[in-house]
Amino acid sequence: xxxxxxxxxxxxxxxxxxxxxxxxxxxxxxxxxxxxxxxxxxxxxxxxxxxxxxxxxxxxxxxxxxxxxxxxxxxxxxxxxxxxxxxxxxxxxxxxxxxxxxxxxxxxxxxxxxxxxxxxxxxxxxxxxxxxxxxxxxxxxxxxxxxxxxxxxxxxxxxxxxxxxxxxxxxxxxxxxxxxxxxxxxxxxxxxxxxxxxxxxxxxxxxxxxxxxxxxxxxxxxxxxxxxxxxxxxxxxxxxxxxxxxxxxxxxxxxxxxxxxxxxxxxxxxxxxxxxxxxxxxxxxxxxxxxxxxxxxxxxxxxxxxxxxxxxxxxxxxxxxxxxxxxxxxxxxxxxxxxxxxxxxxxxxxxxxxxxxxxxxxxxxxxxxxxxxxxxxxxxxxxxxxxxxxxxxxxxxxxxxxxxxxxxxxxxxxxxxxxxxxxxxxxxxxxxxxxxxxxxxxxxxxxxxxxx
Amino acid sequence: xxxxxxxxxxxxxxxxxxxxxxxxxxxxxxxxxxxxxxxxxxxxxxxxxxxxxxxxxxxxxxxxxxxxxxxxxxxxxxxxxxxxxxxxxxxxxxxxxxxxxxxxxxxxxxxxxxxxxxxxxxxxxxxxxxxxxxxxxxxxxxxxxxxxxxxxxxxxxxxxxxxxxxxxxxxxxxxxxxxxxxxxxxxxxxxxxxxxxxxxxxxxxxxxxxxxxxxxxxxxxxxxxxxxxxxxxxxxxxxxxxxxxxxxxxxxxxxxxxxxxxxxxxxxxxxxxxxxxxxxxxxxxxxxxxxxxxxxxxxxxxxxxxxxxxxxxxxxxxxxxxxxxxxxxxxxxxxxxxxxxxxxxxxxxxxxxxxxxxxxxxxxxxxxxxxxxxxxxxxxxxxxxxxxxxxxxxxxxxxxxxxxxxxxxxxxxxxxxxxxxxxxxxxxxxxxxxxxxxxxxxxxxxxxxxxx
Numbered sequence: 084x085x086x087x088x089x090x091x092x093x094x095x096x097x098x099x100x101x102x103x104x105x106x107x108x109x110x111x112x113x114x115x116x117x118x119x120x121x122x123x124x125x126x127x128x129x130x131x132x133x134x135x136x137x138x139x140x141x142x143x144x145x146x147x148x149x150x151x152x153x154x155x156x157x158x159x160x161x162x163x164x165x166x167x168x169x170x171x172x173x174x175x176x177x178x179x180x181x182x183x184x185x186x187x188x189x190x191x192x193x194x195x196x197x198x199x200x201x202x203x204x205x206x207x208x209x210x211x212x213x214x215x216x217x218x219x220x221x222x223x224x225x226x227x228x229x230x231x232x233x234x235x236x237x238x239x240x241x242x243x244x245x246x247x248x249x250x251x252x253x254x255x256x257x258x259x260x261x262x263x264x265x266x267x268x269x270x271x272x273x274x275x276x277x278x279x280x281x282x283x284x285x286x287x288x289x290x291x292x293x294x295x296x297x298x299x300x301x302x303x304x305x306x307x308x309x310x311x312x313x314x315x316x317x318x319x320x321x322x323x324x325x326x327x328x329x330x331x332x333x334x335x336x337x338x339x340x341x342x343x344x345x346x347x348x349x350x351x352x353x354x355x356x357x358x359x360x361x362x363x364x365x366x367x368x369x370x371x372x373x374x375x376x377x378x379x380x381x382x383x384x385x386x387x388x389x390x391x392x393x394x395x396x397x398x399x400x401x402x403x404x405x406x407x408x409x410x411x412x413x414x415x416x417x418x419x420x421x422x423x424x425x426x427x428x429x430x431x432x433x434x435x436x437x438x439x440x441x442x443x444x445x446x447x448x449x450x451x452x453x454x455x456x457x458x459x460x461x462x463x464x465x466x467x468x469x470x471x472x473x474x475x476x477x478x479x480x481x482x483x484x485x486x487x488x489x490x491x492x493x494x495x496x497x498x499x500x501x502x503x504x505x506x507x508x509x510x511x512x513x514x515x516x517x518x519x520x521x522x523x524x525x526x527x528x529x530x531x532x533x534x535x
Numbered sequence: 536x537x538x539x540x541x542x543x544x545x546x547x548x549x550x551x552x553x554x555x556x557x558x559x560x561x562x563x564x565x566x567x568x569x570x571x572x573x574x575x576x577x578x579x580x581x582x583x584x585x586x587x588x589x590x591x592x593x594x595x596x597x598x599x600x601x602x603x604x605x606x607x608x609x610x611x612x613x614x615x616x617x618x619x620x621x622x623x624x625x626x627x628x629x630x631x632x633x634x635x636x637x638x639x640x641x642x643x644x645x646x647x648x649x650x651x652x653x654x655x656x657x658x659x660x661x662x663x664x665x666x667x668x669x670x671x672x673x674x675x676x677x678x679x680x681x682x683x684x685x686x687x688x689x690x691x692x693x694x695x696x697x698x699x700x701x702x703x704x705x706x707x708x709x710x711x712x713x714x715x716x717x718x719x720x721x722x723x724x725x726x727x728x729x730x731x732x733x734x735x736x737x738x739x740x741x742x743x744x745x746x747x748x749x750x751x752x753x754x755x756x757x758x759x760x761x762x763x764x765x766x767x768x769x770x771x772x773x774x775x776x777x778x779x780x781x782x783x784x785x786x787x788x789x790x791x792x793x794x795x796x797x798x799x800x801x802x803x804x805x806x807x808x809x810x811x812x813x814x815x816x817x818x819x820x821x822x823x824x825x826x827x828x829x830x831x832x833x834x835x836x837x838x839x840x841x842x843x844x845x846x847x848x849x850x851x852x853x854x855x856x857x858x859x860x861x862x863x864x865x866x867x868x869x870x871x872x873x874x875x876x877x878x879x880x881x882x883x884x885x886x887x888x889x890x891x892x893x894x895x896x897x898x899x900x901x902x903x904x905x906x907x908x909x910x911x912x913x914x915x916x917x918x919x920x921x922x923x924x925x926x927x928x929x930x931x932x933x934x935x936x937x938x939x940x941x942x943x944x945x946x947x948x949x950x951x952x953x954x955x956x957x958x959x960x961x962x963x964x965x966x967x968x969x970x971x972x973x974x975x976x977x978x979x980x981x982x983x984x985x986x987x
Binding site for chain 1: 567569570571603692695696706723724726727728742744756759760761762763764765782783785786787789790793794796797798800801808809811812813814816817820821823824825827828830831832834835836838839842845846849850852853854855856857858859860861864865867868870871872874875876878880886889890893896897900901904905908909912964968972
């Protein structure tokens with residue numbers, strides 16, 4: 084890692100050369116930086132220096148910088164720099180990055196941006212954007228090198244040399260047949276070790292792992308993780324090679340999916356990071372909170388139905404937060420296990436039933452232990468044996484139901500191909516809140532004569 | 536991906552050849568499978584066929600299989616197969632995998648397992664296990680190839696050839712000087728493109744990204760993600776090359792960290808997956824639930840302090856779940872933003888203050904909107920202007936406090952180098968529950984004469 088101190092020194096040096104107009108020194112400094120570090124410098128730089136900074140960067144540096152900026156910052160740069168340069172940058176960008184950049188824009192804006200691009204590249208971009216979001220098609224890039232089965236090793240190396248800039252990151256060549264179908268892979272290492280006159284067909288590995296263009300990105304991440312690959316080829320239904328997904332993009336996908344799971348499990352609102360404006364953050368979080376407000380009122384209205392019971396034995400109110408809270412907690416515990424389990428496990432009915440049975444047993448055990456505990460506490464605190472029994476029995480029932488709800492609901496959502504984390508958090512809290520209050524006050528009302 | 540159907544066919548075929556004792560056919564089938572798929576087959580196989588299956592696998596296949604099994608299954612195999620084979624396997628395992636395998640065992644068990652290993656390997660393993668958990672030292676492997684600055688390209692390729700099995704996955708050679716300090720990297724591609732008689736020193740890239748052996752794994756994942764690397768070298772304080780961390784291990788780290796965040800945010804208990812036994816799952820979840828039970832009782836005891844207020848105006852109970860719930864929810868929303876934000880952002884005081892101010896503004900806006908909404912609802916539902924005011928004012932205050940608590944607490948934990956997700960979920964729920972009830976009943980008690 085570049086240490087922090089150096090970062091500040093570099094920042095000062097950059098401002099200095101920009102002020103003094105020393106373009107050569109500027110290039111010397113920038114040449115030593117990786118794209119991520121150029122982006123860090125750009126972000127630190129006072130805005131008034133931005134135009135010159137961008138102007139002095141080479142096309143490669145500018146493209147690299149862009150990769151590490153937010154979508155808004157990317158668009159801002161593309162709109163402010165010279166139109167010819169921005170077209171060149173769009174052509175140099177990895178096409179999945181470009182598709183991501185464009186995915187938030189309207190059709191006219193897209194047309195304006197890519198109208199000057201070469202016809203080929205434009206078609207590729209439009210094509211990628213036709214694939215459904217979150218599929219391999221959206222994440223794949225065309226920055227790979229293919230060779231034909233009939234190539235010699237020498238010819239393959241020659242091709243590799245002429246496409247050297249494409250190939251910095253990867254370590255495979257993909258082998259296709261006459262129908263452009265993917266039939267094998269050759270690693271750079273294979274090329275290094277092979278006889279220059281050997282045919283690719285004879286040294287390639289036919290033992291291929293590939294994904295379909297419509298495979299979900301989450302699934303692609305699973306596959307690449309299982310087989311420890313750096314990249315994975317993407318094919319259409321006929322086996323024709325369309326692109327590759329690389330592990331650096333998979334890392335991004337995994338982080339994004341985890342964040343989305345947390346967003347949904349905690350109902351924390353979509354895409355809020357440290358830089359989101361307060362109004363935007365409020366706007367994104369408010370829907371959940373208002374939903375939860377009404378959910379809270381449903382619980383309130385259940386309590387109001389049992390007003391007579393509550394008025395008779397006010398002490399019942401003391402245990403309300405505990406019972407509702409515990410039911411919600413046990414539900415989200417189960418939910419967390421299911422949602423994260425689905426990230427690495429493939430599910431079938433047998434596994435589901437096994438999991439459900441396990442959670443039922445867990446619910447019974449947890450319910451029993453907590454019920455005995457709360458019975459003793461309630462008995463000692465409030466001096467009422469019957470109140471202890473009511474609270475204990477309610478907790479036992481609600482904990483089992485809470486655990487099951489937290490397991491069944493995400494499994495059902497998953498079965499119907501809905502992301503199990505969708506609304507599960509608030510959904511389970513609602514259901515568990517309502518169920519727990521109904522059970523608690525129901526049991527209490529049954530025993531009301533003994534409670535007085 | 537290998538389609539499911541084929542998987543079942545292969546499973547049947549394997550059982551068939553095991554029964555018939557056809558070792559050659561067995562090898563033909565297995566040869567076509569990747570390690571992950573061999574593991575899938577092993578897990579499907581009836582237990583009675585396990586010994587022969589393991590016996591027939593080559594050392595490479597067995598080692599590959601092990602990588603994809605749980606720690607318990609790995610240990611079971613190592614203890615059941617021939618001791619000579621198990622020693623060989625331990626030597627062939629990537630040493631970070633081995634360190635992970637051993638990390639759960641007692642000293643005597645470790646000694647028993649590794650006693651037969653070669654002295655060199657044993658020293659390496661013990662060394663790795665000396666690094667603190669979750670540091671780069673624990674995740675690094677020694678399966679990389681180094682070359683000296685003075686090597687020619689030809690000699691480097693020769694070395695690469697002789698260590699070919701080590702190098703399947705990687706695409707760099709690491710360049711060291713006379714003091715074993717890391718001074719550069721050379722990619723396979725560089726070797727392919729270079730003149731065979733050039734010196735490594737002249738073609739290597741000196742622009743190095745490296746991490747210290749004590750760098751946290753989370754940080755390593757950030758770095759590798761930023762620079763889009765396949766592997767990153769690990770050095771000690773003097774810059775001496777000790778090992779590398781590869782992106783496949785980083786993927787595992789990222790997934791594990793995300794799971795841990797979720798476990799802690801939802802208090803769902805450590806390391807529970809689909810295969811955890813019910814008693815173990817209960818044992819792991821129960822501590823949180825019992826803690827939360829007592830927390831719930833603190834809320835209950837606060838309510839009991841305000842028993843007189845509650846008896847006078849039972850309708851106050853109707854809004855209790857909503858106020859406590861909303862405060863908890865807004866707190867966990869902020870918490871989620873902070874915890875996940877820290878995964879990709881480096882924090883400084885300026886950023887913290889900015890975030891805190893943002894969250895304060897969000898709290899005020901959300902509080903205002905929800906307060907007005909609940910005032911109207913309460914007024915209409917219960918027909919009391921004062922009750923509406925009490926509920927509205929309480930919600931306004933608790934939402935602001937809840938948002939701030941959800942931001943400040945994880946930031947403080949982070950500042951003191953504690954993982955901000957530790958106990959934050961339950962902690963914030965507790966604090967917010969207690970604060971919200973105190974504020975609510977406090978305000979209600981102030982207006983009690985007007986509420987009657």
